[in-house]
Amino acid sequence: MIRNVLKKYSVPAAVLFLIVACTAAPVMNIEQAPVTPTPASLSDVTKAITKAGVGLGWQMAPVAPGKMVGTLNIRDHRAVVDITYDLKSYSIKYKDSTNLNYDGTNIHRNYNGWITNLDKQIRANLQGL
16 A cells, blocks of 8 residues: 555655755855955955945845845845955855755755856956956
């Protein structure tokens, strides 16, 4: 009898697993991305990062010199990152999320797209200094 139940539900369970697996990916962090060209001040880097985030819909909150927290709210999803920076590099690291299926390693694949876009915009803003 158990075999019949397993046979009956094995295909739908496999399909469900594939659907969930296709929407998850390892969490992307940006580690020590170079700040180029070298800015005149830490304030310039702060402005470039803040402008990048705000332009993409992130709420950017300074925490201390060289550190801010970025929060992105899209519908019922929320992503929170720590951003650390100095005159030579910056990092974007996962801090928290809501409704993104974070399991300690993997997260909804859209998160990585949001981080990629933020990284690209930060680099573009730094080039414009």
